[in-house]
Amino acid sequence: MNDTTSTKDTGGQAFPQSGAVGPSDDKYDSTDFGGNGMTLRDYFAGQALAGLIANTKYMMALGEISKKENIPSNKNLAISCYETADALIVERTKP
Secondary structure, three states: OOOOHHHOOOOOEOOOOOOEEOOOOOEEOHHHHOOOOOEHHHHHHHHHHHHHHHOHHHHHHHHHHHHHHOOOHHHHHHHHHHHHHHHHHHHHOOO
16 A cells, blocks of 8 residues: 555544643643544544454455465555545545
């Protein structure tokens, strides 16, 4: 997978942070906490990862495919998860 997040439609932020107010009424912007959270693409990929790992038959088939293609299984799994996330982002933009 050669695409970078900056060239992909990431779907925006999955859990944007608008900031916070501290105990002394100190106001903090979301950038004070490391940014705006993960992208929707990353969230979808993580959800796909959880589902695929739970599917024993899929994981066994992925292992066989990875051996034939001489690609580490974890790399193939990551590619599959992000391909799924990208497809979900495309579908959610359709009317």
